[in-house]
Amino acid sequence: MPANTVAISQTPSSRLPQVNWDDLPFGLIPGDHMAEATYQDGQWHSPEIKPFQNLQISPFALVFHYGQAVFEGLKAFRQEGGDIVVFRPSKNFERINKSLHRMAMPELPQEVFMDSLTTLLELDRGWVPRKEGYSLYIRPLVFATENRLGVKISSDYKFFILTSPVGPYYPKPLRVRVETKYVRAAIGGVGYAKCAGNYGAAFYPAQLAREAGYDQVMWTDSKENRFIEESGTMNIFFVTGNKLVTPPLSSSILAGVTRDSIIHLAPDLDLEIEERRISVEELEEGLGSGKIKEAFGAGTAAVVAPIETIGIGDKDYDLKVGDGTHQDRIKAHLTNIRLGRTPDKYGWNEIVIPAIK
Numbered sequence: 222m223p224a225n226t227v228a229i230s231q232t233p234s235s236r237l238p239q240v241n242w243d244d245l246p247f248g249l250i251p252g253d254h255m256a257e258a259t260y261q262d263g264q265w266h267s268p269e270i271k272p273f274q275n276l277q278i279s280p281f282a283l284v285f286h287y288g289q290a291v292f293e294g295l296k297a298f299r300q301e302g303g304d305i306v307v308f309r310p311s312k313n314f315e316r317i318n319k320s321l322h323r324m325a326m327p328e329l330p331q332e333v334f335m336d337s338l339t340t341l342l343e344l345d346r347g348w349v350p351r352k353e354g355y356s357l358y359i360r361p362l363v364f365a366t367e368n369r370l371g372v373k374i375s376s377d378y379k380f381f382i383l384t385s386p387v388g389p390y391y392p393k394p395l396r397v398r399v400e401t402k403y404v405r406a407a408i409g410g411v412g413y414a415k416c417a418g419n420y421g422a423a424f425y426p427a428q429l430a431r432e433a434g435y436d437q438v439m440w441t442d443s444k445e446n447r448f449i450e451e452s453g454t455m456n457i458f459f460v461t462g463n464k465l466v467t468p469p470l471s472s473s474i475l476a477g478v479t480r481d482s483i484i485h486l487a488p489d490l491d492l493e494i495e496e497r498r499i500s501v502e503e504l505e506e507g508l509g510s511g512k513i514k515e516a517f518g519a520g521t522a523a524v525v526a527p528i529e530t531i532g533i534g535d536k537d538y539d540l541k542v543g544d545g546t547h548q549d550r551i552k553a554h555l556t557n558i559r560l561g562r563t564p565d566k567y568g569w570n571e572i573v574i575p576a577i578k
């Protein structure tokens with residue numbers, strides 16, 4: 222099914238002229254169009270592009286009761302010449318299928334995902350911001366739509382791709398607290414899946430951390446509350462000397478595309494990578510002695526989120542942020558690849574929509 226078979230119904234009145242490009246609160250403004258596909262009678266049907274609109278959905282829909290819902294997050298960038306590129310969408314395609322599989326939901330065919338994404342961006346290319354640090358956030362999602370109250374695997378689903386022009390995610394460096402009471406995910410659970418319930422379950426501990434003066438929690442493992450896993454909804458990196466240390470992937474850690482990209486490009490910046498477990502004791506010792514100089518979160522929304530303070534028990538440890546940090550070099554390198562200023566030697570800018578000349 223080539224991209225030109227995605228049916229398009231175009232909005233009669235674009236909302237583009239109303240957008241204030243200097244004030245883009247994260248994820249509040251929808252693009253003009255959305256992609257939609259339906260799973261029914263045991264198969265995914267052809268996607269359509271429609272004007273962004275509200276849904277008609279029964280309160281009996283299984284998603285509201287038993288939570289079969291998964292999502293993705295990726296970004297499109299406008300390069301200096303005007304071309305629009307999407308950063309590593311095939312990784313998001315692979316990951317949404319892993320999430321779907323774990324949630325007993327039907328996997329998406331590649332052409333349903335990629336062709337609807339390409340067609341949507343061709344139509345809404347004007348929604349990709351021009352300003353540095355800004356991008357078009359892309360949110361694919363799938364949820365259960367069979368209408369019944371009985372507990373079962375849904376037989377029907379909807380797939381959507383939504384977009385929203387966005388600016389920088391966090392206005393300032395983060396204060397993060399090591400969480401040793403609540404857990405985000407357990408081995409054998411759904412932590413590696415981007416399923417909606419993981420986020421709902423994380424809100425309460427995050428709220429407690431905020432009440433204590435932090436922005437986010439740093440999760441530890443579910444068995445011993447001893448090994449660092451992630452921070453909020455980002456993967457985590459620590460910097461010691463010219464080494465980046467990050468916890469290894471497991472079924473309780475989300476395999477971030479940003480994490481994977483940083484691991485690949487670290488050697489370009491003469492940084493070594495160590496994927497290994499880091500205990501809270503080691504972290505506290507490293508922060509106390511000054512051996513751990515920087516820490517940052519990595520994720521699509523924030524890209525690289527500097528951490529300026531880590532709270533462990535009742536002690537706060539400060540870290541280096543800002544000018545001259547390795548995290549700044551990493552962020553700049555990633556930005557340069559996306560914007561076409563540095564050769565894309567890894568082939569990460571996958572969908573390229575040429576500038577209108």
Ligand SMILES: *Cc1c(COP(=O)(O)O)cnc(C)c1O
Pocket residue numbers: 294415451453454455456475476477478479480519520521522
């Ligand atoms: C989405 C997400 C990440 C980051 O993944 P990216 O692909 O880099 O955006 C990390 N941890 C959690 C829990 C996430 O949901």
